[in-house]
Amino acid sequence: MTPGGYAGKWLDIDLTKNKIEEVTYSDKMLRQYFGGRGLAAKILWDKIGDKWSELDPLAPENPFMVFTGPMTGIYPGTRICVSGKSPASMGTVGSTAATELANEMRQAGYDGVTFTGKADKPVYLMITDDGAELVDASHLWGLDGEKTLIKLNKEVTEELKKRKPNVGLWKEPGMIYIGPAGENLVRNAAVMAKLCHACGYGGYGSLMGSKNIKAVVAKGRGSLPKVDAPEAAKLLWRRTHEHLIARSNMRRVGTGYAGYSVGAETSSEPVRNWQEEWHDEKSYGGPMFETRFWVKKKWADFNCTTNCMKVSCIQTGPWKGDITDMPDYELQAYCGTNFGIFDPEANIHLSALVDQLGHSGINGPNTAAFAVELHQRGILTDKDFGFTPKWGDAMTFDKILRMMAVREKIGDVLAEGTYQAAHIIAKMKGKKPEDLLKYAVHVKGIEIGAHGTRSDADYTHDISYAASVQGGDHTSVAVDGYTDMSAAVFTDSAVFCNFTYYGVPQSLVFDFAKAITGFDINLQNWRGETGPRIVTLQRALLMMGGPELKWEPVKDDDNPPRFYEPLPSGPYKGKTTDREVVDTKLQAYFETLGWDKRGIPTKETLKKLDLADLEKNMAKLR
Amino acid sequence: MNQLSKPIWISRDYAACSGCRRCELACSIHHEGWMWPEASRVRVFMPFPGLEVPHLCAQCQDYPCIEACPVDALSSDPGTGAVIVDREKCISCGACIRACPGTVPYLHPKDNKATICDLCGGEPKCVEVCTEAGYNALTIVNEGPSIHRKLYSRDPVETAKDLAVKMFGEKGEEVIE
Numbered sequence: 109m110t111p112g113g114y115a116g117k118w119l120d121i122d123l124t125k126n127k128i129e130e131v132t133y134s135d136k137m138l139r140q141y142f143g144g145r146g147l148a149a150k151i152l153w154d155k156i157g158d159k160w161s162e163l164d165p166l167a168p169e170n171p172f173m174v175f176t177g178p179m180t181g182i183y184p185g186t187r188i189c190v191s192g193k194s195p196a197s198m199g200t201v202g203s204t205a206a207t208e209l210a211n212e213m214r215q216a217g218y219d220g221v222t223f224t225g226k227a228d229k230p231v232y233l234m235i236t237d238d239g240a241e242l243v244d245a246s247h248l249w250g251l252d253g254e255k256t257l258i259k260l261n262k263e264v265t266e267e268l269k270k271r272k273p274n275v276g277l278w279k280e281p282g283m284i285y286i287g288p289a290g291e292n293l294v295r296n297a298a299v300m301a302k303l304c305h306a307c308g309y310g311g312y313g314s315l316m317g318s319k320n321i322k323a324v325v326a327k328g329r330g331s332l333p334k335v336d337a338p339e340a341a342k343l344l345w346r347r348t349h350e351h352l353i354a355r356s357n358m359r360r361v362g363t364g365y366a367g368y369s370v371g372a373e374t375s376s377e378p379v380r381n382w383q384e385e386w387h388d389e390k391s392y393g394g395p396m397f398e399t400r401f402w403v404k405k406k407w408a409d410f411n412c413t414t415n416c417m418k419v420s421c422i423q424t425g426p427w428k429g430d431i432t433d434m435p436d437y438e439l440q441a442y443c444g445t446n447f448g449i450f451d452p453e454a455n456i457h458l459s460a461l462v463d464q465l466g467h468s469g470i471n472g473p474n475t476a477a478f479a480v481e482l483h484q485r486g487i488l489t490d491k492d493f494g495f496t497p498k499w500g501d502a503m504t505f506d507k508i509l510r511m512m513a514v515r516e517k518i519g520d521v522l523a524e525g526t527y528q529a530a531h532i533i534a535k536m537k538g539k540k541p542e543d544l545l546k547y548a549v550h551v552k553g554i555e556i557g558a559h560g561t562r563s564d565a566d567y568t569h570d571i572s573y574a575a576s577v578q579g580g581d582h583t584s585v586a587v588d589g590y591t592d593m594s595a596a597v598f599t600d601s602a603v604f605c606n607f608t609y610y611g612v613p614q615s616l617v618f619d620f621a622k623a624i625t626g627f628d629i630n631l632q633n634w635r636g637e638t639g640p641r642i643v644t645l646q647r648a649l650l651m652m653g654g655p656e657l658k659w660e661p662v663k664d665d666d667n668p669p670r671f672y673e674p675l676p677s678g679p680y681k682g683k684t685t686d687r688e689v690v691d692t693k694l695q696a697y698f699e700t701l702g703w704d705k706r707g708i709p710t711k712e713t714l715k716k717l718d719l720a721d722l723e724k725n726m727a728k729l730r
Numbered sequence: 731m732n733q734l735s736k737p738i739w740i741s742r743d744y745a746a747c748s749g750c751r752r753c754e755l756a757c758s759i760h761h762e763g764w765m766w767p768e769a770s771r772v773r774v775f776m777p778f779p780g781l782e783v784p785h786l787c788a789q790c791q792d793y794p795c796i797e798a799c800p801v802d803a804l805s806s807d808p809g810t811g812a813v814i815v816d817r818e819k820c821i822s823c824g825a826c827i828r829a830c831p832g833t834v835p836y837l838h839p840k841d842n843k844a845t846i847c848d849l850c851g852g853e854p855k856c857v858e859v860c861t862e863a864g865y866n867a868l869t870i871v872n873e874g875p876s877i878h879r880k881l882y883s884r885d886p887v888e889t890a891k892d893l894a895v896k897m898f899g900e901k902g903e904e905v906i907e
Contacts, residue, residue, distance in 0.1 A: 182765060211767070215767065215768065258906065259907065261778070262907045276824075276835060277773075277833045277834075277885070279768070302779040303778075304779070329839035331762065331769065332764070349863070353862065359864075403780075406746075406748040406865060407749060408750035410749075410750070411752065415750065419779075421901070428900070429899070431901065
């Protein structure tokens, strides 16, 4: 019997052969990997195996996975998790975004989809109560996010109505899709949802594009999956929401007030490609966004009362009609301060633009700012851009982001992401890669979220990124190899939102997990066993890497050079990330997780975690 | 039928809806025993992100759905004024859906019976969770029938098109095809 919380079926789709199959996974596998990020990593390893290092992530053989977890839709904060061998890190990332696709898919009876192969023309997958089918998407290819969403909403709703005209009104389907960036294989492109929500880390937009998948849509009329202890689950559901509703300031302002405070207070907000992390620009304060642009102050996704999102719209001027969320803190930083832009209106425009193009709002803009610093340093020239790029100039970044999405001029190189672009440009300009990598703010190919480590005053520190199996991902930072196991590693595998997790007692969340699944699951055994199993598998796959990128243990388990430059300004002026602390904590992290001094999981650890099939490959790395 | 309940109406403020759909979950937990958005008597439509429209029975004064039912499966609760479906009698013909100016009723995904808000006998669960979260998109008003009610019985996509202009200005004209 299917454990509680699972619809119990997954779809395996071979796009080359146009074949759709329903598959199941064993109870043991579900207990060991739960769902989402964990289960996806396990299935990837099972499917690719020893060929991992030879597999080009954009080759048809690399699976693209769209997974939910057993708590999705039931625990507050619906979310989808996409995965596959990452085109950015060559390991795996569980990359999540809020979208009703997740609960709709489960309502239609499926926990997830794995695509392999490549469609011979653009397609979208439509999942309904009657199964799944591939639909021609040629008419959608090339469209930006907004138009894709508008057209698909109408088209799919009409189709559903045509098929069952008598049941009453059909609600719109849930969906994820890619914009031009994903279609044109921008290596760090996002998988998009709901106009401005993104599975940003990992570059899965390009993986979707490489398979000619424009979108995945689902509409299910069934209930959410049945759970093991429904009465307990219903009570815990109400209790969880009480905790979320009590978080009054988070609900009131989301992360939308951080664009000022993180820069001014914790001095950890990127400014001009991280040349500084401090600003006291009051014109960039929360009220400047709220008063003029927020048209919806409490915006939530399915089963969420945190409602950290706020809808912004520009009502006048050349950018009239640009719609995005707050922008949230990350995009205030990456489409604002990190461009040297401190104007809320320009920030909203550029955030809306990255959404429309299907860039990841952190990763794509990180690369754009990197390019402008290379120009500042005289490495790239006006000729490379076709104009003179300037910090603080919205049109500079408007142009670069568009050039990246369609791979025009220098945009074609920048579309490879910050790390790979650094290598290509070094070659173009006859420089050593190190000369450029000192300006590249990434860890293991994944551009870093907008929280620096130099001031040590934010939640990110020494090994937050350096030791993370998801590199620069600010949502999944490394702490000590124990407490961090029950953070994003858990929420990305159970598949619900981080922001419906923090603020709720962890014991309550794990009681909820047990009530849903019936598994013997608690905070301790997740931190001590299930979490480490997932992270150890991810670490192994990341270090196997390849084909064109291989990370060197310890050397690449580090912060970018910039994080060791003294902060040039602000209350933490002169401060830098402490290399000694990084080295010490890194070793402690490895040791806690049972990895050797180079961070390669030991034979004993692999055996203990039921990962013995990795031993042959890990022996090669030791 | 609950003779003791007082006349109530669920007032709706579309612009205040966050889109959390907890109304759908609370409703389906109450009526179906588990989370089942598409079996909820209130359904939140979202033809474009940010435009969330809770869609539920407005209890029109002239009850066209009751009038249209060929087998007398529908009646109004004399206490609350809610439309009550006799599921035994319902023949799933869809006449009530077609008669409703807002196409509010729908056929239940499990047994195809007409499904309409029954006001939970006077204590609607959707309102309870919506006000608990402070949205107040759905609130109770203790007033008798009003001619305005029927105006809320409207296609949610049409309502969303109006909301779009209110929120997004001219751009709002373009976001729903």
